[in-house]
Amino acid sequence: MDLTLHVWRQKGPQDKGKLETYQAKDVSPDMSFLEMLDEVNDGLIKSGKDPIAFDHDCREGICGMCSQVINGRPHGKQEKTTVCQLHMRQYNDGDEIFIEPWRAKAFPVQKDLIVDRSALDVIMQAGGYVSCHTGGVDDANAMLIPKPIADYAMDAAECIGCGACIAACPNSSAMLFTGAKVAQLAALPQGKPEAKKRVKAMTEALLEEGFGNCTNHYECEAACPKGISVKFIAKLNREYLKSLLPSSTGV
Amino acid sequence: MILDGKAPTGQVDTSWDRYREDMKLVNPSNKRKYKIIVVGSGLAGGAGAASLGELGYNVDCFCYQDSPRRAHSIGAQGGINAAKNYPSDGDSIYRLFYDTVKGGDFRSREADVWRLAQVSNNIIDQCVAQGVPFARDYAGYLDNRSFGGAQVSRTFYARGQTGQQLLLGAYSALSRQIKNKTVTMHPRTEMLDLVVVDGVAKGITVRNLMTGEIESHWADAVVLATGGYVNVFYLSTNAMGSSVTAIWKAVKKGAYMANPCYTQIHPTCIPVHGEHQSKLTLMSESLRNDGRIWVPKKAEDCDKHPSEVPEEGRDYYLERKYPSYGNLAPRDISSRSAKEACDDNRGVGPGKRGVYLDFEAAINRVGKKTIEDRYGNLFDMYEKITDENGYERPMRIYPAPHYNMGGLWVDYECQSNIPGLFVLGEANFSVHGANRLGASALMQGLADGYFVIPYTIAPYLASIKNPGEIKEDHAEFKKSVEDVEAQTNKLLSINGKKTVSELHKELGNIMWENVGMARSKESLTNALKLIPELRDEFWNNVKVTGEGKELNQQLENAGRVADFLEFAEMMAEDALNREESCGGHFRVEHQTDEGEAMRDDENFSYVAAWEFKGVGKKPELHKEPLKFERVHLAVRSYK
Numbered sequence: 092m093d094l095t096l097h098v099w100r101q102k103g104p105q106d107k108g109k110l111e112t113y114q115a116k117d118v119s120p121d122m123s124f125l126e127m128l129d130e131v132n133d134g135l136i137k138s139g140k141d142p143i144a145f146d147h148d149c150r151e152g153i154c155g156m157c158s159q160v161i162n163g164r165p166h167g168k169q170e171k172t173t174v175c176q177l178h179m180r181q182y183n184d185g186d187e188i189f190i191e192p193w194r195a196k197a198f199p200v201q202k203d204l205i206v207d208r209s210a211l212d213v214i215m216q217a218g219g220y221v222s223c224h225t226g227g228v229d230d231a232n233a234m235l236i237p238k239p240i241a242d243y244a245m246d247a248a249e250c251i252g253c254g255a256c257i258a259a260c261p262n263s264s265a266m267l268f269t270g271a272k273v274a275q276l277a278a279l280p281q282g283k284p285e286a287k288k289r290v291k292a293m294t295e296a297l298l299e300e301g302f303g304n305c306t307n308h309y310e311c312e313a314a315c316p317k318g319i320s321v322k323f324i325a326k327l328n329r330e331y332l333k334s335l336l337p338s339s340t341g342v
Numbered sequence: 343m344i345l346d347g348k349a350p351t352g353q354v355d356t357s358w359d360r361y362r363e364d365m366k367l368v369n370p371s372n373k374r375k376y377k378i379i380v381v382g383s384g385l386a387g388g389a390g391a392a393s394l395g396e397l398g399y400n401v402d403c404f405c406y407q408d409s410p411r412r413a414h415s416i417g418a419q420g421g422i423n424a425a426k427n428y429p430s431d432g433d434s435i436y437r438l439f440y441d442t443v444k445g446g447d448f449r450s451r452e453a454d455v456w457r458l459a460q461v462s463n464n465i466i467d468q469c470v471a472q473g474v475p476f477a478r479d480y481a482g483y484l485d486n487r488s489f490g491g492a493q494v495s496r497t498f499y500a501r502g503q504t505g506q507q508l509l510l511g512a513y514s515a516l517s518r519q520i521k522n523k524t525v526t527m528h529p530r531t532e533m534l535d536l537v538v539v540d541g542v543a544k545g546i547t548v549r550n551l552m553t554g555e556i557e558s559h560w561a562d563a564v565v566l567a568t569g570g571y572v573n574v575f576y577l578s579t580n581a582m583g584s585s586v587t588a589i590w591k592a593v594k595k596g597a598y599m600a601n602p603c604y605t606q607i608h609p610t611c612i613p614v615h616g617e618h619q620s621k622l623t624l625m626s627e628s629l630r631n632d633g634r635i636w637v638p639k640k641a642e643d644c645d646k647h648p649s650e651v652p653e654e655g656r657d658y659y660l661e662r663k664y665p666s667y668g669n670l671a672p673r674d675i676s677s678r679s680a681k682e683a684c685d686d687n688r689g690v691g692p693g694k695r696g697v698y699l700d701f702e703a704a705i706n707r708v709g710k711k712t713i714e715d716r717y718g719n720l721f722d723m724y725e726k727i728t729d730e731n732g733y734e735r736p737m738r739i740y741p742a743p744h745y746n747m748g749g750l751w752v753d754y755e756c757q758s759n760i761p762g763l764f765v766l767g768e769a770n771f772s773v774h775g776a777n778r779l780g781a782s783a784l785m786q787g788l789a790d791g792y793f794v795i796p797y798t799i800a801p802y803l804a805s806i807k808n809p810g811e812i813k814e815d816h817a818e819f820k821k822s823v824e825d826v827e828a829q830t831n832k833l834l835s836i837n838g839k840k841t842v843s844e845l846h847k848e849l850g851n852i853m854w855e856n857v858g859m860a861r862s863k864e865s866l867t868n869a870l871k872l873i874p875e876l877r878d879e880f881w882n883n884v885k886v887t888g889e890g891k892e893l894n895q896q897l898e899n900a901g902r903v904a905d906f907l908e909f910a911e912m913m914a915e916d917a918l919n920r921e922e923s924c925g926g927h928f929r930v931e932h933q934t935d936e937g938e939a940m941r942d943d944e945n946f947s948y949v950a951a952w953e954f955k956g957v958g959k960k961p962e963l964h965k966e967p968l969k970f971e972r973v974h975l976a977v978r979s980y981k
Contacts, residue, residue, distance in 0.1 A: 129843065136841050142887065148407060149417050154416050154417070176723065223515075224396060225793075239480075241476070245507075276473050
């Protein structure tokens, strides 16, 4: 199939950037979206032009590196799919495709489709962990965690940190991303001692980094390649409220 | 030269305990005087950086991805082994040790493997404490499943995303240390040289991938945890950015490369679909717990819909050839059997390079829901890539390059022959011998990072008289920066006709055809002729656009492929030298009448450590003889 691509090109963080049009010819339906872009890039290089810069790494849908808004939707139109797992059989001959970077104040564009997502790491550094030391911990079966709790934690932990939830949100809110980590650790006995401190610190970091608030659009869940549920935003709010309640120990 | 792995002598079972009793320590208030560089942020690097930072050392950690959470450990699906024996099915530290030595076809160092098996239990405890959501039963106990090459269920797992969950555990520990300012993280930074001063590792030269600036970083010790090199085959299950570059730069500075020919071709990957493919996708080995592998008995049945091939027309070749392990035969054996079936014209699917992985019997036995719970995400992934439903018709799979058992030579302390250079995880050669068992890579990465390097680096650091004595103003750092800049300028100035990926693909073809699953003197000699030719072409005909001082992904790839083109030759040399078949290294000249690998313990029971002698020059072989005291050398049988 032949396709017309309109791709966001931006030389650097200070450049204004604009959409450029390219033709993708003889695209096989078995190719992944990124393989289609690889081919376009090989053509650009051969004609002496700068290839399109885009983030990608594992190409198996788990590292969270790929980050493109395709025809207005982060990761494209297929549900629960990262760009690298999106295959060209989803498109038809003659289609026009618009490809843009994640758009959010906290994700400044670096070049073409590459953005800076280090703000997500900052949120995690604020408290996305259990403060255990290496070594000197209990036997793994000493603390029993019933399957439904383990499953709930795992549902939240599946987040790949790609940032699609933020790119999809009209407020550029990172509450699904943050909620998933807060919920995972709050559900588990290991995470409870620090639950209050954690939710406060992560929420503060989220606001400081320039992410917006949740106003229940649920675009995040629809865009999430792992289908992380918005129930974790509710859990985040609940944990946050709990952290505000007075307690004699502060825990 | 005969190399000494410096493993503690005496009873293997107590070697790690005795080592820790005798080792030198660095007292807590002195730790902050030392700076350690960790390159790589996967299971080994991330866990190592976090643990070293927590101990009080100053750690600088580097990764090429935009966040340490994206290292390719994240791709591991199936699970992690440990000798917990929770199911009471006969497991023990000894048995995990024995299975690993045997699985590696008796080509690993006993003491290193014992230590791995011993600390495996600590890893599970550690991960649970971090909040890693391992699979559990309704009573709340941890669940286990089995993997290839073992007759016990010792594999812990988190759905089909175990690597991701373990990595996020390590990443959380690392994040905590970054917050505490014991670790400084340098994402989007690639190591392009090792700086060696008077024979001792003292730092690295890196490229800031966002700005293109070349920078120097000094340290009292350098730890490489930079993963694997099977992208030398172009198509592999590795991440696109995975490369040999960091460890190859160390080799060029004098570090020995051990057993580079030991590469693992994983049996259960999605077959190649076309010319434009950029990578191969693995389907977890855990699928072999419930899936049955078969091909039609007759070549004429291969084009039929699988449901039209009657039961008696199917060859469940693993169950037939290896009845006691069946579909859970080790990876090297399963891969080779798939190749044999396809070479016999009984492959299925487009191109006829595929075998069936059939879940019908399992679905009839336990129901679709259970299979969906166990492997749902893998079935989804399979459907996205192939447009076929694995519940309704058997999956098609074929072997693909996945892992390397070879890597930089290290002694028992994970220290290379260059003092001050330590190597962890897949980047070293130490524990998997000639073949790695499933669910053991995660175990090794975390063992090295959490429980080995925090101990074994101390004696070296304690021996340094003046920590921080050599810094970035030393002449060797300046020279290294000049060398890196010269290579960058050279790559940008060639302005040839072929793209980096075209040349990489050509290298991949040479390696897959000649240094792949079946190797011969003829094929290896051919590779040794073709690789230098392609390398010459690369340096005369590659086209890299853009500039050095900017974000330039083509330039990054060009540097990696340039290193693969040098490394590939050493890999073929090693395969040519090893006149035996063992584990993942199969020489067609050395097989039994039944086509099984034939080892030559008399002549090849050694680690081959290669010293770089210049590009295009034959490397020099050094040997570390392998001693087996706790296990008896035996023919590896899974029948």
